Amino acid sequence: MKKILIVILFVFVLTLPNLAQDQDVKALSLDEVIEQALKNNLDLQIEMSNPEISQALLDKNAAIFIPTLTFDLGRGSTTTPSSSIFTGADVERADSGILSFTISQRLLLGGSLNIILDNSRNSTNSVYSNINPRYNSQLRFNLVQPLLKNFGLTATKRNIYVARNNKDKSLFALKQQVINLIYQAEEAYWNLVYSHQNLEVKQKSLQLAKDLLKQNEIQVKVGVSAPMDILTAQAEVASRESESLQARSQIQTYEENLRRILNISQMPEAIVPQDKPLFSPLQVDFNQFLLEALEKRPDIEQVRLDLKSKNIDVRYFRNQLLPNLQLSASYYAKGLSGTPQDVDFSLLPTDSVISDIGGNLNDSLRDVLKNLYGNYSFGLQLSVPLFNTSARADLVQARLNLEQSLLLLKKTESTIYSEVKQIIMDLETTAKIVEANRISRELAEQKLVAEQKKLAVGLSTNYLVLQYQRDFSNAQIAELKSLIDYNLALSRVNKVLGTTLEKHQIVFTEMLLKK
Structure with a gap:
């Protein structure tokens, strides 16, 4: 019964490549994925209308x-x-x-x-x-x-000032949405790259097991090896076939996630990534990174604009206390x-x-x-009101809102400090892991070659060769995963610093005009 299941599984795996070849393929680079995401993503299209709504409210308030x-x-x-x-x-x-x-x-003065x-x-x-x-x-x-x-510019133009700040906040919120979307597209793309290369490694490992199985079958026929070696090799082939099936399923999962981000779920072609993960060392400077993040991140700009609006409210309600x-x-x-x-x-x-x-x-x-x-x-x-209770309550509320905004600004600055520190550690750690996994993969390959030579002269066993094959496959996957993690860490650096658009040469104002 076990042999029948192995044969069925083996035949099924052999038919999968033919099915994949029958499906049309659409090759995409990372830049093309980002371009399509900015063009088609529905969440971004929803967010795009908010600045227009804020502009309409600003025009309404300025109409006085x-x-x-x-x-x-x-x-x-x-x-x-x-x-x-x-x-x-x-x-x-x-x-x-x-x-x-x-x-x-x-009049301007009220x-x-x-x-x-x-x-x-x-x-x-x-x-x-x-x-x-x-x-x-x-x-x-x-x-x-x-x-x-009601005397002065603040009393007269308070709603205009607040509406203008809200409009700028909506633009920064949109910019943050664009940065998040680009990172999501990058993450989905590199995960798809990983799944394809993982399948490639699994298939090569499967082929090595099949080659060893054929070799064992020949050796058993000529009486050099025991039949037990064939069973060991067959079991390993079945195990690696199962791993290949799981790798194919992972491709479908990651591809569907990318389709959802690009809003192309109904596209019949299969997506095949063109770009390969590279190791590009990046010089890190904590102080420079921190200053850049505090200057360019859209989230802290939104908090600062909210703080400006709260200051305006305090000045306005303080004026309302006057006779x-x-x-x-x-x-x-x-x-x-x-x-x-x-x-x-x-x-x-x-x-x-x-x-x-x-x-x-x-x-x-x-x-x-x-x-x-x-x-x-x-x-x-x-x-002169005898009891100015309502105006005093409004002023107290405005001051409390201002204190909350100040605390939120401090919290955001602290979060940025922590995120910059963390991303530098992640970048340095993943860079070291890439180098360590590269060395591990090279050594595992050398060990496998040596063990295959020993097996050829009868100084090793099938078990050791299969073990070294699996070690080499795992080392390849680990190196690939560390390269993917390093590239995602580079993407997170841009996201944390607020430089994603600059990195991909996207001009935010031009993007708004196109929309």
Whole structure:
């Protein structure tokens, strides 16, 4: 029964290469994988919309300084029965029309300025109206300016400052997402490289076991070796066939992980990595690495921007504790014109004075522009809350939020310090492991060659040769794994220092424009 299972397993393994050859292959380099990841990854596409959302919110908050133009157009008519001899008509009828323009502007220091141009036309059937129709014009400048509470740039532009910081935070968050995605792509790619080379080593080891099995079969036939040697070799072939199957399964797992990152799960071709892991020594300098990480990492930039926003909140809510003192000032010029009418003034007091003004609406506007009838007013209004509990609570909360941001900045700096220290240790350790595994692989190969020569002259056993074959295979895999780990450590160096984009010559602003 055991021999039947071994034969079935052997036949199945032989058919796998043919199946793999029938499948189309797509060879990808690491740079191509990174390019496709940045182009197709869905998580990145979702994150890409956040800066646009933040920009829209910034534009919305900045819109408070856009002037507002208001038009007011109206017409009316009233009919009133006479109740006095001074009405001037049995049934008085009055018609009116208005046309006004208002420009409203928010000021940087918190005030507001309104410029109003009013024009009206009034007519009546009263015999006592000496200007009929009558045109009135007025140009008014109204200023309202806080002097304590709500005074200053911080009080006025607080939401703009915070929105701008949030927009920059979203850009740094996107940059961090890009760095993480590149590292994920690199990790998935090198794992796939490892799985392919691991299978190659396993297949070579399997072939060595098969060659030894054939050699033993020949020696048994000629009576040089015992049949037990064949069973030992067959068992080893079956074991190594099982390892090859596991290596193939590992390829499928790592390949599917890379497909998910690249968003190409439905692509029919099998992915075959082109690049091979190399050993490129890197000079390390802890102080230089630390300064570079503190300067370039997106996560600490986000914390710093959040700290700026919290400082703005503290200044704003401290201002809200002040009394509300407002300056109100107004200056306006009037104009009057119309069509003079003959009026019987016998009923009026002898000292009455009625302006003798003629003309049309243009004359009224001319009077306004010449400032013939100027008027002004100004005043102060003070409002002091008896209990400013709400504003004090807001300030306390803002200060606590600021303290939290300060602590978060210290924590982030400490994390960066620890990560830089750790990655340097990892890099140095993996470099030493690469060298140690290289020497181990060379020695294992020399031992195997020597033992095969001894077996050929009858000075060794199948057991020792198979053991040295396995040792050599394990040494090859260990060297390969250490090379992969070293290349991943180099990728982590770039990730920890925030230099991943520079390493791969990716310009962040150009990437945003392409998107």
